[in-house]
Amino acid sequence: MSSFSGLSTALSSLNAQRQALEVSGQNVANANTVGYTRQRADMTSTAAQSAPSLFSGSGTAAGSGLRISSVARLGDVFLxxxxxxxxxxxxxxxxxxxxxxxxxxxxxxxSDLGVSHALSTFWASWQDVGNSPDSAPSRAVLLESATALAERISSGYGAIATQWTQARTExxxxxxxxxxxxxxxxxxxxxxxxxxxxxxxxxxxxxxxxxxxxxxxxxxxxxxxxxxxxxxxxxxxxxxxxxxxxxxxxxxxxxxxxxxxxxxxxxxxxxxxxxxxxxxxxxxxxxxxxxxxxxxDGGILARAARSYDDTAQTLMGTVNAVHKDSFTRGLGGAPGVAGGDVFTTGGSPAAKYLKVALVDGAQFAVSARPDAPLDGSRADAMARLQTADGGLDEKSLPTVRGADTTWSSFVVRLGVEARGADQRAVVSESTRATAEKLQLSGASVDIDEESVNMLAYQRAYEGAARVLTAIDEMLDTLINRTGVVGR
Incomplete structure (x- = not known):
């Protein structure tokens, strides 16, 4: 092998160590880059050049240096x-x-802003009117509580419709x-x-x-x-x-x-x-x-909207049925008249358009007979709708299912489903985070490791430079000083 081959060997090391140092520098530069996967310079030694010739030596020769075979990306496809x-x-x-x-x-x-509170206030107002059928303030409060209940159901349905539109936009x-x-x-x-x-x-x-x-x-x-x-x-x-x-x-x-x-x-x-x-x-x-x-099909928002509508229809059906079977308080000695609808709806779904049909507290019918102006027994019957659950009464006769039961069933179901969804989200996120940690453990940049690598590449570069200098001095002696000894 030619004496000049040592220069090529040292030069290959200089180039390889410089390239490897650049790869480490790239890793350090992207230590905080999202999605970056650390890289590694794979070095491969090159074999000695061997070709039969007239002046080829008989001894074994060292290799001819090294090269960067590839810059590997240290990611794991399975992770x-x-x-x-x-x-x-x-x-x-x-x-x-x-x-x-x-x-x-x-x-x-x-909460005080929920339908349950509005229903409780509504039934309590019927009790007050039943206790004082001739009280105008009690009737005014009943009209106000009925209006508030209708508005709460209607606004609740509207809020779900808004959330549905927002979700579709998302x-x-x-x-x-x-x-x-x-x-x-x-x-x-x-x-x-x-x-x-x-x-x-x-x-x-x-x-x-x-x-x-x-x-x-x-x-x-x-x-x-x-x-x-x-x-x-x-x-x-x-x-x-x-x-x-x-x-x-x-x-x-x-x-x-x-x-x-x-x-x-x-x-x-x-x-x-x-x-x-x-x-x-x-x-x-x-x-x-x-x-x-x-x-x-189990749609979260559509099922909630249906529950609002079921509550509105149940409330409207049960309250109107009892009210139509009752009589108003006659004025000036005149007999009372049969009550009309308390709630009405201007369209479908009922929950969206639910409103109070009465405009005056005097229109509430709480008497069982038209000639009993101080009778409030039908108000008590109306208030008992609060506990109607669709079961059997004391005579083992089927009863209606009240709005409170319909609404509470929805609230309980919503709470259970929401809790389950939240737990599944927590578990799924924990599993995802674990998988991500395993991925990052092999793919992320370790500054300490890269610092050690850079130091090793620097020392190898310095060593290759020293070899280059030594070979240069040897060649200088061979070329410029051979044959001049003793002159």
Missing amino acids: DARVRSETGSASFAATRAEVYARLESTVAEP LTTALDDVNTTADGVALLNQQIRGVLTSGGSANELVDQRNVLVTSLSRLVGATATERQDGTMDVMLGGNALVRGDVSHAISIVDGSARTLETADAGVRLQWQGTGTPLGTASGQVMGLVSALAGAD
């Missing part, structure tokens, strides 16, 4: 896949828990994010394939793509598979959201549940290009879709 899976599940559970939390704040039970925004992110993944696939084909390193582009794919997992529970050419297929419900450099958009089916009143069939999603229904079970989008489903 990445686990993080995506857990992210989709956690996002789905968190979205449903948030919907329940907003709904509970709207229902406001138990769904539309989330779908826009899905389509935009899928386009970004397709573009990165194209760039990564081009860089790898030309022999370059696309580690930073892969990191950017992984961040986008994880975002798709959070939004729609997407899964991903990497192909041999470096591109990544993103799958959704068995269909490709992104394949190579082509993405496929998702949209809401035209006319699908535009308002709460038309939400019986719920909101439906489709592949925009083919119109095929979208099948997936996790992510923020599906959490919103489940909340916006029809009441018969």
Whole structure:
């Protein structure tokens, strides 16, 4: 081997150590970059050049230095896949828990602002009128409590309708994010394939793509598979959201549940290009879709709205039935007349348009007979509707189901479901956080480790420079000083 080969060996070390130092510097620079995966310069020693020739030596020769074979990205595809899976599940559970939390704040039970308190005040007002049928103030209070109850039910239903509209707007925004992110993944696939084909390193582009794919997992529970050419297929419900450099958009089916009143069939999603229904079970989008489903399909908001409507119809039906069977207090010796409707509704659903039909407290009928102006027995019968639960009375006869029972059943069910949703969200988030910690333990940058690596590369660089200097001095002696001894 030529004496000059030592220079090439030392130079290869200088280049390799410098490159490795640059990789460590890149790691340190991106220590706080979200989604960045640490890199490592893989060094490979190069074999000695051996070619038979007339003047080749008979002894063994050392290698010809080293080279950087690759800059490895220290990510774990299995941990990445686990993080995506857990992210989709956690996002789905968190979205449903948030919907329940907003709904509970709207229902406001138990509190003075809830329907239960308005119902209790309404029944107590009937008791007061029953005790003093000739009291104008008591009748005025009853009229006011009836009005407040109707307004509370109507405003509660309106709040759910507002939440439903807000959730649908969030769904539309989330779908826009899905389509935009899928386009970004397709573009990165194209760039990564081009860089790898030309022999370059696309580690930073892969990191950017992984961040986008994880975002798709959070939004729609997407899964991903990497192909041999470096591109990544993103799958959704068995269909490709992104394949190579082509993405496929998702949209809401035209006319699908535009308002709460038309939400019986719920909101439906489709592949925009083919119109095929979208099948997936996790992510923020599906959490919103489940909340916006029809009441018969378990839709959170539609079921709550139906409970408001059931309460309104039960209240209107039971109160009006007792009131029509009672008589008003006759004035000036005239007999009383049969009572009319206390509550009425101007449209459907009843909860949205519920209002009081009476305009004066004197119109309340509390007497069992038209000729008994001081009789308040029917007010007592009205007040007993508070405890009507649809069971049997003391004579084993079936009784009606009162508005209080209907409402309390809804409140209990809502509380149980909200608590369960919150617990599932906490558990899912804990599982996701654990998976993320495992992923980061191998992929995140350790400043101390990189500092040690930089010191090692620096010392190796200095050593290679010293070798280069020593060989240069030897060659100087060989070239410029050989044959001049003794002159």
